[in-house]
């Protein structure tokens with residue numbers, strides 16, 4: 020049987036499962052879910068084997084909010100002996116297919132973290148053996164990272180592994196979909212990593228010079244103490260920070276930040292020269308969603324990056340409804356747009372959304 024294995028934040032297996040099942044059924048592909056509770060792991064067992072790859076070719080990973088990484092199984096769970104683990108894995112793969120890279124993965128739990136040392140050690144001889152068996156391409160032949168397939172080895176323990184593959188153009192470039200970002204010591208809060216990851220995830224690197232660059236104006240709603248503002252300042256932007264709370268003195272001293280102590284729902288910019296709107300207000304997600312679409316439709320900003328806080332229950336439904344509010348507002352105004360949402364690694368009880376308009380806003384009567 021073919022299954023799709025999906026990685027998500029531990030505790031969000033239900034949302035991750037509901038989403039893949041829904042999107043698969045839109046493509047008339049069906050299967051059943053096996054959720055590994057609090058392990059951040061979901062198995063979607065497909066009724067038709069060939070649907071694994073077809074679905075992965077049709078559905079961009081970018082469209083899945085709760086999935087960090089995914090792969091299609093090549094094997095069921097394999098029991099590994101204490102010795103000859105490498106040989107057992109190479110044998111299980113056969114030599115039919117070739118892969119451009121190998122990802123050694125575990126679940127994102129404390130047990131998983133403990134296993135990662137074992138994985139790092141095994142990776143070296145396994146890579147060598149896979150290259151020798153021509154299952155992995157030689158480094159020099161793997162120049163086009165957009166093509167081909169990546170081999171995944173998911174270690175459930177030192178004795179159990181599941182092998183699978185993902186498509187290079189439709190997976191996360193990070194192991195288990197987790198980017199390892201360094202906390203900048205000058206940043207005033209850990210939240211800073213959320214915006215850092217969001218820019219990395221949503222804005223392609225080769226567009227940073229145009230879309231994330233020095234001299235731009237930005238507004239940060241719910242800015243205190245300044246973790247997000249820090250990310251904008253460090254990219255050379257001028258920031259208007261809106262929050263009744265205090266901003267870190269170090270940021271104020273840069274001369275790039277204007278702090279206004281007021282309600283983020285009442286602030287509107289004086290001039291239409293704001294490029295980025297970022298928003299991390301702890302507020303009802305429906306209110307934030309509405310505010311963000313208004314900013315974009317009024318031309319107050321060009322791009323918006325914001326968090327939508329998740330409720331305790333019915334999280335998937337709530338997220339779907341919030342995003343629909345934004346889509347409806349854009350459709351009503353007949354604008355083309357880009358709208359993506361992701362439960363990023365540094366997000367907790369929230370998702371991050373990126374939105375921008377791709378066509379001019381029609382004049383209103």
Ligand SMILES: C[S@@+](CC[C@H](N)C(=O)[O-])C[C@H]1O[C@@H](n2cnc3c(N)ncnc32)[C@H](O)[C@@H]1O
Pocket residue numbers: 207208209210211240241242243244245246247248261262263264281282283284299300301302
């Ligand atoms: C999670 S914190 C923001 C952290 C900030 N992004 C950082 O990186 O340091 C949420 C902030 O939203 C602010 N906030 C909540 N409701 C607000 C509102 N209506 N207007 C302005 N700020 C608001 C709170 O005062 C709080 O400082």
